[in-house]
Amino acid sequence: MASSIFSKHRRAMLVKSIKGFWEEYSRNRIGLLGLVIVIFYITVAVFAPWLSTHDPMKPVASAEIFAMPEWMTIFPGRGNLPRTMKIPMSWSPLDMSESMNLVESGEKLIVEYNGASTQTANFTSFFLYTYSAPHRFKIAFSWSAQNVINAKYSIELFIANPAGNEYILWTSYTSRQWTLGLSSSSNNVSKTESFYSSALSEQRFSHIRERLGLTGLENICTSVFTDIGEYRLRVQIKVGAESDIEQGTAEIQLEKTQITILGLVYGILGTDAIGQDVYSQLVYGARISLAVGLSSAFLSTAIGILVGVVAGYVGGAVDEILMRGVDVLLALPVLPLLLGLVVVFGTSVWFLVLLIAVFGWLGLSRLIRSRVLSLKEMPFIECAKAAGASKFYTMRKHVLPNVVPVALAAMILSVPAAILTEAGISFIGLGDPTAPTWGKMLHWSFYTGAFSRLIWWWILPPGLAITLLTLAFVFIGHAVDEIVNPRLRRRR
Amino acid sequence: MREYLIKRIIFSLITLLIIASLQFVIFQVVAPVDPTTKGMMDPGWDIDIKDRLTRLYGLDQPLHIRYLKYLQNMFTWNFGLSFDTRKPVADEMSWRLVNTVLLLGTTLVCTIMVGIPIGILAASRRGKKTDVFAIGAGMFTWGVPTFFIQILFLLFFSYYLYIWLGVRIMPTSGLHTIPPPESPFVFIADVAWHLILPVASLVLSGFGSWALYTRNIMLDALTQDYILTARAKGLSERTVLYRHAFRSSLPPIVTIVTLAVPGIVTGALITEFLFSWPGIGGWYIDALYQGDYPVVQAVVFIYAVLMIIANVLADLLYGVLDPRIRVGYRR
Numbered sequence: 001m002a003s004s005i006f007s008k009h010r011r012a013m014l015v016k017s018i019k020g021f022w023e024e025y026s027r028n029r030i031g032l033l034g035l036v037i038v039i040f041y042i043t044v045a046v047f048a049p050w051l052s053t054h055d056p057m058k059p060v061a062s063a064e065i066f067a068m069p070e071w072m073t074i075f076p077g078r079g080n081l082p083r084t085m086k087i088p089m090s091w092s093p094l095d096m097s098e099s100m101n102l103v104e105s106g107e108k109l110i111v112e113y114n115g116a117s118t119q120t121a122n123f124t125s126f127f128l129y130t131y132s133a134p135h136r137f138k139i140a141f142s143w144s145a146q147n148v149i150n151a152k153y154s155i156e157l158f159i160a161n162p163a164g165n166e167y168i169l170w171t172s173y174t175s176r177q178w179t180l181g182l183s184s185s186s187n188n189v190s191k192t193e194s195f196y197s198s199a200l201s202e203q204r205f206s207h208i209r210e211r212l213g214l215t216g217l218e219n220i221c222t223s224v225f226t227d228i229g230e231y232r233l234r235v236q237i238k239v240g241a242e243s244d245i246e247q248g249t250a251e252i253q254l255e256k257t258q259i260t261i262l263g264l265v266y267g268i269l270g271t272d273a274i275g276q277d278v279y280s281q282l283v284y285g286a287r288i289s290l291a292v293g294l295s296s297a298f299l300s301t302a303i304g305i306l307v308g309v310v311a312g313y314v315g316g317a318v319d320e321i322l323m324r325g326v327d328v329l330l331a332l333p334v335l336p337l338l339l340g341l342v343v344v345f346g347t348s349v350w351f352l353v354l355l356i357a358v359f360g361w362l363g364l365s366r367l368i369r370s371r372v373l374s375l376k377e378m379p380f381i382e383c384a385k386a387a388g389a390s391k392f393y394t395m396r397k398h399v400l401p402n403v404v405p406v407a408l409a410a411m412i413l414s415v416p417a418a419i420l421t422e423a424g425i426s427f428i429g430l431g432d433p434t435a436p437t438w439g440k441m442l443h444w445s446f447y448t449g450a451f452s453r454l455i456w457w458w459i460l461p462p463g464l465a466i467t468l469l470t471l472a473f474v475f476i477g478h479a480v481d482e483i484v485n486p487r488l489r490r491r492r
Numbered sequence: 493m494r495e496y497l498i499k500r501i502i503f504s505l506i507t508l509l510i511i512a513s514l515q516f517v518i519f520q521v522v523a524p525v526d527p528t529t530k531g532m533m534d535p536g537w538d539i540d541i542k543d544r545l546t547r548l549y550g551l552d553q554p555l556h557i558r559y560l561k562y563l564q565n566m567f568t569w570n571f572g573l574s575f576d577t578r579k580p581v582a583d584e585m586s587w588r589l590v591n592t593v594l595l596l597g598t599t600l601v602c603t604i605m606v607g608i609p610i611g612i613l614a615a616s617r618r619g620k621k622t623d624v625f626a627i628g629a630g631m632f633t634w635g636v637p638t639f640f641i642q643i644l645f646l647l648f649f650s651y652y653l654y655i656w657l658g659v660r661i662m663p664t665s666g667l668h669t670i671p672p673p674e675s676p677f678v679f680i681a682d683v684a685w686h687l688i689l690p691v692a693s694l695v696l697s698g699f700g701s702w703a704l705y706t707r708n709i710m711l712d713a714l715t716q717d718y719i720l721t722a723r724a725k726g727l728s729e730r731t732v733l734y735r736h737a738f739r740s741s742l743p744p745i746v747t748i749v750t751l752a753v754p755g756i757v758t759g760a761l762i763t764e765f766l767f768s769w770p771g772i773g774g775w776y777i778d779a780l781y782q783g784d785y786p787v788v789q790a791v792v793f794i795y796a797v798l799m800i801i802a803n804v805l806a807d808l809l810y811g812v813l814d815p816r817i818r819v820g821y822r823r
Contacts (some may be wrong), residue, residue, distance in 0.1 A: 331507040331803070333795035335758035336776060340515075340788055343780045344523045413634075420637045424762050427639055427778055442643065446766070451651055451664075459647060463640035471635035478631065 018205050024483050031479025035474035045286040045306060052280035053267065056436040057223065061275030063266035066455050070265045083130035090256050091123035100239070102175065108256045111237055116247050118240035126231050127259060130151065133225035134261045141235075142255040151248030153239040154458050162229030167212040233257065234242070270457040273448035282461050283343035285438040288349060289469060293419040296353040300418075301411040305403060307361065308368025313376060313395050323369070326362050334359045338421065342430050349432045356418045362408045401440035405484040413477035417468035423466050438462035500807065504800040511796045512566045515789045516559055525785050526551075571790035576782055581790045585772060589794065591667055592771030598687055599694045600749075603756075606701035608745065611706025615714060618735050621734055623707070630704030638697040639762045645693045647767065662689050665768035690767045694759065702748065709744050713737040743814040750806035754799050 001178060025031055054062060063084045073079045090323050091109055093102060097119035101112040111121050141157055155172040214223055225231075241248035262275065269278040311322040345351060375381060376399075384394045426439025427433050427446070441462040444453070450458050519525060546552050550561060565572065614626030614779035649662040663669070668682045713719065714737050722732045764773035772791050779787035 098661050163708060327503070328510055330505050330754075331504075331796065331799055333792060333799060335761055336795050337514075339761075339777070339780055340518070340792060344518055356573075411814065416635055423637060424639060428762065428765055430780065442639075446643075451647055454651055454655065456647070456648070459643060461641055463637070467636050467640055470637065471631070471798055474631050474635040 011069055014139045015064040023477055030046040030475045034472040034475025037468060041286050041290060041469055045290050048283045048287055052283040054280040056284045056480055059417050061274060063263040063271045065273055065275045066263050066453060067266040067271040067411045068478045069270045069457050070267055073265055080132045081264040082134040082261055084266055085261040085321045087127045088256055088258045089125040089127060091125050091254050094122040094124045098122040107137050107256050111252045113239040113250045118238060121237045126230050129231050130228045133222040135221060136262050138260040140258045144253045146251045148250045149248060151239055151250040152241045152242055153250055153252060156236045158222060158234040161224060167224055175284040191233050232388025256474040260463040269461055272458050281436050281441055282465060285462060286434040289419050291352055292422040296418040297411050297415040297475050300355035300414060301364060301407050302461055304361035304364030305368055305407050307365040308352045309372055309395055309399055311368040320352040326365055330362050339430055347430060347432045349435050352422060356421050360414055367405050371406060372399055375399055375402055377419040407475055409481040409484050412473055412480055419470050424483060438466050500804060508796055511793060512563055515792060516562055519785045525783060539796050566793060572786040574787050575784045581786050585790060588770060588772045588775050595690060595771060596756055598691050599756060602691055602695045603698045603702060606695055607702030608706050610703040612710055612738055614707040615710030626703040626707050629700030633698060633700030636697060638759055639766060641697045642693040642766050645689050649689060667770050671742060677820060690763050690769060694763060704746055704749050709741040710737055713741045744808055746809050750803050753802035757798055759793060
């Protein structure tokens with residue numbers, strides 16, 4: 001019974017001391033600000049999958065490379081920049097020769113041909129486009145030819161703009177020849193996905209330019225997307241018999257087509273050098289930074305307390321050895337050594353946490369040791385000793401609880417250093433390639449020319465995010481430090 | 493004092509020995525890199541060329557012999573040939589070291605010139621705006637990543653101003669313009685121009701902790717009795733502040749110079765990388781990327797040497813500044 005009363009009393013004491021601590025802490029405005037910021041980051045980190053729009057580890061181009069944030073369209077001259085559009089389109093028949101037969105099966109259109117002379121069929125579909133010309137557009141067009149017996153065919157795809165100019169985008173034949181009917185298998189769907197880019201320098205677009213009827217210096221996208229309005233896609237199917245005497249048959253299947261326009265503005269924070277959403281990367285980065293900062297600070301504090309208490313309390317040769325070891329470790333160039341170890345032993349985030357912790361406890365252990373040395377002379381330790389408490393028991397029950405508050409402040413103050421070390425290593429490019437970190441975002445922005453193109457929406461957010469988080473921990477650390485170290489308390 | 497110096501030198505040698513041994517363990521035992529296969533594969537070579545190379549590099553000898561030879565080489569400034577350039581690492585290092593020392597030295601001097609006066613002012617005007625500024629600057633130093641300040645500097649001064657004004661106000665990278673100017677005066681001015689951004693960013697991100705520390709030490713000094721005496725004598729506030737309070741706080745301030753040096757040295761690693769400064773830090777990162785381990789070993793070793801030199805220098809300076817130690821030295 002006695003022991004339960006005792007523990008109840010202790011619990012009450014603990015609650016009281018925490019309440020007192022909070023009362024003092026809540027008077028510190030900067031400390032509260034830091035706490036609010038850290039809670040915000042933790043919330044973001046926990047709810048990252050719901051807050052983000054994309055998985056940052058999947059390199060999917062959401063928009064054009066270096067697309068601006070979408071809210072930048074409120075500035076004059078930018079309102080008409082294209083948004084990312086994915087428009088699925090189904091074909092509707094325009095005209096057809098009489099010896100052809102149209103069958104609709106689900107989403108597919110099947111054109112059956114059975115005759116001797118060359119026949120044509122046209123299908124069309126529309127989409128509305130209200131922005132200025134994009135840099136790239138993509139058309140995914142799927143078709144297949146089945147049961148081709150003694151027949152030849154050609155398929156051509158056109159795009160017409162509101163001004164009425166029609167350009168040929170794609171043909172099933174090369175160098176103006178018929179595709180000969182060799183295929184008879186049923187699952188032979190040909191899919192063509194073509195990018196049409198405005199980049200004049202790209203050699204591979206020269207033949208497209210020629211096919212579109214443009215000269216070598218004309219821009220494909222600005223030539224096609226001239227106006228706001230209805231754009232028409234047209235597919236022309238031509239089927240004829242192989243020879244004039246015999247009859248041929250063929251079935252041409254058309255599937256749904258899709259036109260994709262990559263936006264020049266996208267999302268909350270635009271896109272990076274491969275068109276990935278920056279905002280999602282930013283949100284996920286909070287996870288790594290918080291995890292690295294908190295876990296390595298915790299680990300290093302644990303080591304620091306252990307070494308400091310043992311060195312201070314046991315004393316003698318143990319103290320000498322431990323403190324000389326600390327001196328040696330303090331003389332090591334930590335960051336270069338960390339980089340070397342990461343290169344040799346792997347770039348996993350958790351390994352890095354371990355390394356930061358291993359080099360991070362040195363200053364703390366000295367601090368704790370000096371505390372323990374003064375504690376050792378206190379009467380209550382003497383009493384414990386006189387009552388027959390073992391060395392280990394005294395350390396655990398009497399010394400340790402008295403150094404924890406100091407260690408707590410030091411732990412919070414060591415979080416920024418850990419976060420900055422991880423960010424620095426990732427920024428150099430030696431971070432974990434499988435983790436979406438802020439340092440990595442900065443690294444790629446530095447290496448892919450985001451600086452010379454002034455892509456501030458990719459450079460500034462990760463840097464600001466790191467700065468705000470580390471500053472918040474500094475604020476909290478100072479507030480806690482002021483409470484646990486009465487010497488630092490301001491005169492009131 | 494002499495005893496102390498001898499102790500210090502022995503301790504430094506032990507530290508260097510540990511660094512060298514650690515690197516030997518990492519690069520020769522745990523994750524050995526075979527120089528006979530690295531970048532020297534030619535199908536036309538004889539079958540025994542690998543053996544000859546192995547003998548040339550001494551890889552056929554037992555580990556302890558290799559360890560002793562390695563230690564001997566490290567301590568005699570013989571770092572071997574770079575895998576990458578096939579030139580002696582020591583030669584490649586010397587001119588890069590000059591650049592790094594130029595950058596770090598300038599930074600150190602500028603940080604002292606900015607940080608300490610602010611700290612003194614803050615202490616003399618406790619609770620006023622200067623004091624709040626010093627405290628804020630200290631937190632800023634703790635919390636704001638140096639490389640982010642540098643990114644901002646680079647982005648704004650080198651790129652945005654170039655786009656807006658059409659003239660390059662600040663260089664983006666390197667030690668000098670390419671090709672370097674022929675006149676020596678222009679060359680020096682050119683190097684100074686290239687130094688501005690890295691040094692300014694390092695000073696901005698570093699002066700705060702010095703200001704805060706100076707302030708705290710000065711506050712301690714200003715509450716002492718001898719200050720009261722000095723004031724009672726009718727000395728001007730200026731004299732009290734600089735001749736009495738600051739003079740007595742100098743030794744501990746010098747101590748933090750010691751403590752700050754490691755941070756500056758390793759902080760310069762990312763600075764050199766960011767501004768493409770041809771110092772040993774950027775070289776180190778390149779060497780890591782290319783697996784050029786002789787260079788990696790040499791640079792970490794040199795970093796340790798630099799840190800030890802800085803520590804010893806600070807200790808000596810402490811002796812010069814603190815009369816109590818100086819008198820002991822004369823005796």
